[in-house]
Amino acid sequence: MKQTFTIGIGGAAGQGVATPGDIFAKIFSRRGLHLNAYNAYQSIIRGGHTFLTIRTGPERVSNMGDRVDLLIPLNQDAMNRHLGLLTDGAACIYNADTITPGVPAKGALLCPLPVSKLADISRNKVAQNTLAVGAGLSMMGIGFQSLEEVLTEQFKKKGDAVVSENVGIARAGYDYATAHFEPFPWPLPMTNNRYAVLSGNIAMAMGGAAAGVKFYCAYPMSPSTGVLHWMAAHARKAGIMVRQVEDEIGVVNMAIGAAHAGVRSMCATSGGGFALMTEGLGLSAMMETPVVVIDCQRAGPSTGVPTKTEQGDLWQILGAAFGDYPRVIAAPLDIGDCFKIIPEIFNIADRFQCPGIVLCDLLLSEGRLSVDPKDLDFAPVVDRGELITSVPSTSGSSGDGVYKRYKITESGISPRAVPGVPGYAHTAASDEHDEDGVLISDEFTNPTKRRNMMEKRMRKVTGIEAAVPPPVLSGSRDADITLIGWGSTKGVIEEACEILTEQGIPANHLQIRWLVPLHGDAILNILKDTRHTIIVENNYSGQFARYLRSETSYVPNGYIRKYDGEPFMPHHIVEAVKEQLGGKSRLSVPAHEILV
Amino acid sequence: MATVLVDTKHVAMADLKGKVDPDWCPGCGDFGVLAAVQKALVDLQIPNHNVVTISGIGCSSNFPGYINTYGMHTLHGRALAIATGVKLANHELTVLVTGGDGDGFGIGGNHFVHSMRRNVDLLYIVMDNQIYGLTTGQTSPTSRMGMKTKSMPFGNIEAPVNPISLALAAGATFIARGFSGEQKQLTDLIKQGIQHKGFSFLDVFSPCVTYNHDNTYQWFRPRLKKLEDDPAHDPTDWMAAMRKSLLWGDEIPIGKFFERTDVPPLHGAEPVLNAGPLLHADTRIPPDVAHSFVEELM
Known part of the structure; x- marks a missing residue:
């Protein structure tokens, strides 16, 4: 299993959950660590509850994972909601002045910070956040210098005094943790890579x-x-x-x-x-x-x-x-x-x-x-197609009297002249029209022309199908379970497959990127060799399962769906697969344990 | 001796004739508007390839098909939104938007208001016949109270919108009203509207001879008074224009109500367009700029 480390930061909107999150993200990515962050939040500007999960590790991190290693609750509510997530080896850093801890699971550490003793909280309202970041980094075995750099960048616009105040607070948290808290057994490594972090x-x-x-x-x-x-x-x-x-x-x-x-x-x-x-x-x-x-x-x-x-x-x-x-x-x-x-x-x-x-x-x-x-390639292939933006120098003709905007062609594609080009004036219409743009919806209505124009446009579908690659199966062809997903669930399904395979249930994975054109024949060709297929998606009715069935008549063995507003975590899928292999159900709807 | 290249091609009425003849009812007011637009383009000598005529849906929105310029015959009510996109992508084009009162003041009312406050540089000609014609005679946003139509057979109980007052309130920078039976004045107003740098709104009484038996040529003629005949009328005076816009009944003003030239058009207010039309801009982001975008995230 890949080694990862996950931080969860919870608090009310407006309490500054994002800032420690950004600081951790910067430090991790600059150490050459990958990360994946997801913020569970509510439609509220101040108050409520938000829970930010940042998962990091030396290899690609494709989803939020199943576990929290370090919990930083910024208020009592966050402590109450999330302490139960911590398991053996995890820790919780919190403000001992304002937050009463619950009883953690066996092996999970409580790390109280005496915030008012370590910082002047009358001057700095987010001192508890900064102290916690410092303390957390100490426990992860990350040198203080990286935090100092990020804080300096962050506060430099506000002047040297603000920079040194914040660096001082962070240092106090860092040193306090070094002296009082047991570090995590797995210090976060460092690689020579550098990553951009983006939404x-x-x-x-x-x-x-x-x-x-x-x-x-x-x-x-x-x-x-x-x-x-x-x-x-x-x-x-x-x-x-x-x-x-x-x-x-x-x-x-x-x-x-x-x-x-x-x-x-x-x-x-x-x-x-x-x-x-x-x-x-x-x-x-x-x-x-x-x-x-x-x-x-x-x-x-x-x-x-x-x-x-x-x-x-x-x-x-x-x-x-x-x-x-x-x-x-x-x-x-x-x-x-x-x-x-x-x-x-x-x-x-x-x-x-x-x-x-x-x-x-x-x-x-x-x-x-x-x-x-x-x-992030800013020089990708740009193909504008058959676009006329100036009079073609080779033609010598102005286009007058010959140019037909909707010329019927074998490919269905007609060269497109844009306004401003001499000799190519035409009208583009929302009404059905003939090759030259003249409406055939009124006095010129003509079933033959209508059919020709429909077929011209729809012929483009063949070209589009050839331009879009069919999906491919990832993982070993020889698997007991094939999970099918589309779009954003790729990362979490991938990890669920790894876990299942490690646990003795070989699993592979088909993820759909192009929904139209779907390449139904290619999908059927892949699925004909599978043993047990399950479609995983984030909605109530199995929208993709219904679409796949409508296009291919394919019916999978089971379904895993989630429609509580939160994304899948790997164990949701793993447990649902086991439940379905046990013959208990064909439809699993995992419950989301993190109450946000 | 330097050679001066001049586009000597003279723009004539025949050049502006569309591929097909209008299928409007004989006597429809829209014929007069079409002729006045063509005459204005000839008078101003604007080559047809530099003009885009954009319409929504309705009898009058068939307009782009009847004039030989670039044309877009789009969705009901959406012509102004589309025209804004066209103008911002290539601000060297002359943009004409044509349509009816239902298209512009009903389904397109939101875009009408916002296009005016944005001061998009285009001429918006509404062929206002106070009725829905293409759907065979229903009440429109400018139908008078009491008017009987197929959709309000017992008489309209809703007050009509006043397009001129609305345009003044929304911030249009050129506001005029014409009559399709007054060709000379109408042509002149169209020319002024094209030349004005900003949103030009021209409401044209364009009688529907088939479905509107209230607001006929005969009804309009004795009531219409030209603003230019009133020596006291000052089109730079917004309050006076608003008062004039409220006149209705025995005396209905036509002509230029208001114009101001101190507001930059939308395309002139955005530095992104300083280097010229977007159409001709390089699609590649310069490598140093691209690099800075990525560095921000590191």
Whole structure:
């Protein structure tokens, strides 16, 4: 089993849970350690309860894991909720002045900090947080210098006095722990690597910048707003026009307008905003103007649980916009993939002049992951397809009288001229139209032309299928169990497979990244050699299982589903698999033990 | 001696004729608006490839198909949102938005208000016939109270929106009203609206001869008074424009209500566009900038 170390920090919103989290994340990533962070929080600005989990280790950390090694409760509530998570070898650092500990499990250590003796709490309201960070790092066997560096960076804008005050407090916590608390038996190692730490939202925004997005617009909606924040903050450096729009109907149409004028254009939202965008997706398909829309799923329906994760929008996405039209739908597999997938989907959307949809979720959007900077490629392949932005120098003709925007071709792709090019003037219409853009919805209605135009557009599906790779099985082909997932569950399913295999139940894994086109034949070809298949997904009704069945008639042996707003942990899947192998159930719905 | 290259191609009315003839009912007010737009583009000598005509859905929204410019015939109510995207992606284009009162003030009301406060540089022409025509005669946001339609057979009990007052309140920087039966004035207002740097709103009475038997050419003609004939009218005076906008009944003003030129258009307020239209911008992020984006995360 991979060696990892997990810190859990709990407290009320506004108590500063994020800052110690950021400090730990910086120190770990600079030591060349990987990390995965997930913040369970509520739709509240002050108060309530948030619980941040940071898991680190020398190898890639793909999910939040099953265990907390170090608990830092910032208030009594957090102590009461989470002490029970600690098992043998774990520790809890807390403010002994304000928090009464419960009874920990055997082998779990209580580490009380006499906060008012170690720091002047009248001057520094977050002294307990800083002391705890210092104490924790001492117990992990990490030298104090790395903390001093991070604190200096963090407070340098506030002046030397603030820097030295905070470094002093951290030092006091560090030294107190060195003198009084037993260190963890496994000191955190160090590697020569350096990692960037980013959220899925930042990754998708940067992926957009890398893909050459020049227009981004949005209406604020959790958990997608982080994309807007990064875009807005970096717009001028990246040369991107970023607008906040009055509603998501305006968002998608403004994005289509910019795309139609010839630039790469993107927008992001969550399920509710996406619902408002659906008519626009049909417009993108009908006018054959490519646009990329990101849906960061949260727990629905309706306003739902805005700060909780779910994979519940699949059928909304599949059914978005009326009529049949070509499109491409992708679900990123992890935060690094959030970056990579954007240039990829733009190339397909541009080549096939159709909408591209990225189906992300809160787990990735707001989670954080260490990524090798080499994997953030700002010079990816950019394929704009058959786009005419100026009079072709070779043609010598102005296009007048010959250019047909919707020319019927074998591939279904018609060269796309953007406004401003002399000789190529045409009208793009949401009504059905002929090759030259003239409406065939009114006096020129003609069933033959309608059929020809439908078939022209739908022929692009064949090209899209060839452009998108089929999924592949990971792990040994010879396995007792095959777990099937899609999108963000990749990391946790992967780890569940490792645990199962170690425990004598060989398991392998099929993760779906491209939802449309699905490559049903390739999936059936993989699944025909399996012994026991279980579809794992973060929703109530098994949306992917139903989709797979509708496309392939495939029915798995069992299902593992979770719809409580929190992501899967590896043991949820492991235990459910064992339950199903024991023949107790075909449907498992694991309970989430961390009450947040 | 330096050679000066001049685009000598003269823009003529024939160049602006669309691929098909309008299928509006004979006598429809929209014919007059189409002719006035074509005349204005000829007068201003704007080449057709630099013009994008964008509409929503409705009788008048068929407009882009009848004029030979770049065109977008989009979704009901969404033309202004789309036009904003077009203008921001390539601000060298002349953007015309055309549509009806239901499209603009009903389903598109939200975009109407916000596009005006943003001062997007485009001309928005509403062919206001106070009725839904393409859906065969229902009450529109500008239908008068008491008007009987298929959707309100016992008479409209809802007050109509006043587009001119609304535009003034929302911050449009050029606001005018025309009549499709007044070609000369209408053409002049269109030219002014195209040349104005900011959001130009032109509400045009464009009678529906099939479904609106209340607001006919005959009803309008004796009531319409040209603002330019009033020597006291000062189109830079916002309060006076608001008072004029409230006139309705025996006297209905047409002409330019208001114009201000001290507000930059949206594309002029964003430094990202200083280097020129986004369409021509390099899609690659410079390596040093990309490097700084990643360094922030380390």
